[in-house]
Amino acid sequence: MxxxxxxxxxxxxxxxxxxxxxxxxxxxxxxxxxxxxxxxxxxxxxxxxxxxxxxxxxxxxxxxxxxxxxxxxxxxxxxxxxxxxxxxxxxxxxxxxxxxxxxxxxxxxxxxxxxxxxxxxxxxxxxxxxxxxxxxxxxxxxxxxxxxxxADEAQFDDVTALAGCGPGFVFRFADALAQAGTALGLPQDQAARLALATLAGSASLSAEADVTPATLADRVASPGGSTREGLNVLDRDDRLVTLLTETLAASAARNRAMAAAARG
Missing domain, CATH: 3.40.50.720 (NAD(P)-binding Rossmann-like Domain)
Known part of the structure; x- marks a missing residue:
């Protein structure tokens, strides 16, 4: 070829x-x-x-x-x-x-x-x-x-927002997770290593699991435990889903704007 x-x-x-x-x-x-x-x-x-x-x-x-x-x-x-x-x-x-x-x-x-x-x-x-x-x-x-x-080109901008732009959002999440660890008192470099290793391991486990990530989250969160307390913050008023929905919508809108400019 x-x-x-x-x-x-x-x-x-x-x-x-x-x-x-x-x-x-x-x-x-x-x-x-x-x-x-x-x-x-x-x-x-x-x-x-x-x-x-x-x-x-x-x-x-x-x-x-x-x-x-x-x-x-x-x-x-x-x-x-x-x-x-x-x-x-x-x-x-x-x-x-x-x-x-x-x-x-x-x-x-x-x-x-x-x-x-x-x-x-x-x-x-x-x-x-x-x-x-x-x-x-x-x-x-x-x-x-x-x-x-x-199947539908009209969905391509949405796929681009999710998968094409997604690594940037994951990198930002990893950085935020490390910054949160630092805010608790961990050394900055150690918090960064822990955040990246946690993210990498969790992603691999999720990819190989026979259940959804939502189910995995519930399995690791014992009732009344510390993980559940943290998830309660993320789940309150669907704040994490709402934030990511707005994030992807902004990226998809930009993709459509670029398409309009290219047609011109």
């Missing part, structure tokens, strides 16, 4: 490194990077999109920022005819992407940051990809973590 990546920043670079570790040949990868950002050994790095005559690419992946989409509207990809055009641009809809090149199918993908260690989430959406293309893309994305196809 010959891959052209238009942009390979933090997210695109993380995806590329995982694919290379899974067996993708660096000789089959070309990255468009005007800044000349360092790439893994063997990967071709070019300052601009190559002419279509310089070789056909099976997959073109758009990894630039959504605000940079205008750079592609002048037609640098117009002569290319990949099997699949994959976009990880948040908020940019399939209909906006389709005119960029002559791809057999356009696929929106939303990875999150833990793809860097193969424990991420990749949400996919396409109206044109057939079953064979979907199966191939699923296998291609599998080294990155959990792969989920989304």
């Amino acid at each position: 010959r891959l052209l990546m238009v942009g390979a920043g933090n997210m695109g670079g993380a995806m590329l490194r995982r694919w290379l570790a899974a067996g993708l040949s660096p000789a089959d990868v070309t990255v468009v990077s005007p800044s000349g950002r360092a790439m893994p050994d063997g990967v071709h790095v070019v300052p601009a999109v190559p002419d279509a005559g310089e070789g056909g690419f099976d997959v073109i992946l758009l990894g630039l920022k959504p605000q940079q989409l205008a750079l592609l509207r002048d037609g640098p990809l117009a002569g290319h005819a990949p099997r699949v055009l994959v976009s990880i641009l948040a908020g940019v809809e399939e209909a906006t992407l389709a005119p960029l090149c002559k791809a057999d199918a356009v696929v929106r993908a939303m990875p999150n940051l833990p793809v860097a260690i193969g424990q991420g989430v990749v949400a996919l959406f396409s109206t044109a990809a057939d079953d064979a293309a979907r199966a191939e893309l699923t296998e291609w994305m599998r080294p990155l973590g959990l792969v989920e196809w989304i």
